[in-house]
Amino acid sequence: MRAFTCPDCRHLVTFESTHCLHSDTVLGFDWPTREIVRLWPGNACANRDLIACNGVAGPGGLCPACALTRLRPDDDDPAGLAQYRVAEAAKRRLVFELLELGLPVRSFRDHEEGLGFDMRSSTPGPVVTGHAFGIVTIDVTEADPAYREWMRKDLGEPYRTVLGHLRHEVAHHYATVLAPEGSAGAARVVAAFGDVTADYDAAMERYYRDGPPAGWQDGYVTAYATMHPWEDWAETFAHYLHIRDVLQTTIAYGVSVSGPAVLAADAAPLYAYPAAAPDDLRSMLDTWLPLTYALNAINRSIGADDLYPFVLAPAVIDKLALVDDLVRRVAAERPGG
Numbered sequence: 001m002r003a004f005t006c007p008d009c010r011h012l013v014t015f016e017s018t019h020c021l022h023s024d025t026v027l028g029f030d031w032p033t034r035e036i037v038r039l040w041p042g043n044a045c046a047n048r049d050l051i052a053c054n055g056v057a058g059p060g061g062l063c064p065a066c067a068l069t070r071l072r073p074d075d076d077d078p079a080g081l082a083q084y085r086v087a088e089a090a091k092r093r094l095v096f097e098l099l100e101l102g103l104p105v106r107s108f109r110d111h112e113e114g115l116g117f118d119m120r121s122s123t124p125g126p127v128v129t130g131h132a133f134g135i136v137t138i139d140v141t142e143a144d145p146a147y148r149e150w151m152r153k154d155l156g157e158p159y160r161t162v163l164g165h166l167r168h169e170v171a172h173h174y175a176t177v178l179a180p181e182g183s184a185g186a187a188r189v190v191a192a193f194g195d196v197t198a199d200y201d202a203a204m205e206r207y208y209r210d211g212p213p214a215g216w217q218d219g220y221v222t223a224y225a226t227m228h229p230w231e232d233w234a235e236t237f238a239h240y241l242h243i244r245d246v247l248q249t250t251i252a253y254g255v256s257v258s259g260p261a262v263l264a265a266d267a268a269p270l271y272a273y274p275a276a277a278p279d280d281l282r283s284m285l286d287t288w289l290p291l292t293y294a295l296n297a298i299n300r301s302i303g304a305d306d307l308y309p310f311v312l313a314p315a316v317i318d319k320l321a322l323v324d325d326l327v328r329r330v331a332a333e334r335p336g337g
């Protein structure tokens with residue numbers, strides 16, 4: 001994420017800001033330019049009061065990020081609406097990063113199998129988080145910290161967030177964008193991740209019965225990635241989005257690590273704009289890894305769990321490099337990309 005400034009007084013504001021705390025200017029996020037602007041009366045996203053969306057309205061009254069949502073909790077489900085507000089904030093951040101990376105974001109409203117989101121509350125009945133034909137379904141109950149922590153412990157996961165779910169599910173959608181069936185990219189995905197057409201139900205049954213294989217850390221970014229090549233792709237792509245967002249944020253805020261473990265800072269600068277980032281994942285990791293050691297150390301200093309509870313084995317780095325290459329190819333094909 002970038003840092004932003006108030007258009008009136010130039011004080012620091014954030015991606016989420018609705019007002020400048022310094023000049024009281026009413027702020028909006030303008031999606032076409034991806035900048036914080038002065039919000040003129042009547043120009044707010046129709047969801048501003050409901051969920052504190054700061055988007056500038058697009059055609060139809062919603063901002064382009066909110067317009068990607070197909071379903072939301074009912075008006076008579078206050079708990080669901082509160083969770084929807086949290087989940088939509090994570091979704092805005094996701095959409096921002098996809099655009100920053102130069103990826104096409106084609107809405108389900110205009111494109112067959114385009115991207116859309118069903119933000120559903122499990123208050124009325126069970127919701128299964130997942131992806132099908134461009135539509136990502138999110139159980140917004142995961143926005144409740146107590147529920148999410150219970151799920152995290154139950155599943156033995158070191159990391160679980162709504163943003164993480166969104167990044168994982170959108171990865172399934174982008175598999176078809178970055179590596180369409182029959183393309184050279186698809187062949188490279190199969191070579192790196194395995195046969196994506198392998199029996200999914202059997203793989204799921206095996207995973208929930210036996211758990212991940214011993215030594216999975218040598219080949220997979222998470223235990224869940226061992227379940228099926230399709231999930232390995234999604235976990236790796238989601239992890240790639242984590243890395244790119246954090247690296248962008250660190251440069252935006254001027255954070256750099258110059259401790260003993262930093263490798264070649266000059267060769268691996270932290271760029272605020274992903275398009276200008278080093279054109280090779282391994283250079284990025286030279287910056288990334290020392291940064292994660294420092295961030296974990298900082299979290300431990302305040303008594304919190306590790307910010308980055310992951311280990312990147314060489315085989316995982318190879319898969320991340322493939323994702324990086326596929327993202328850059330698609331971004332380069334886009335107009336102005």
Ligand SMILES: [Zn+2]
Binds near residue numbers: 006008010021025
């Ligand atoms: Zn201001």
Ligand SMILES: [Zn+2]
Binds near residue numbers: 046048062063065
């Ligand atoms: Zn909005």
Ligand SMILES: [Zn+2]
Binds near residue numbers: 168169172230231234
């Ligand atoms: Zn998945």
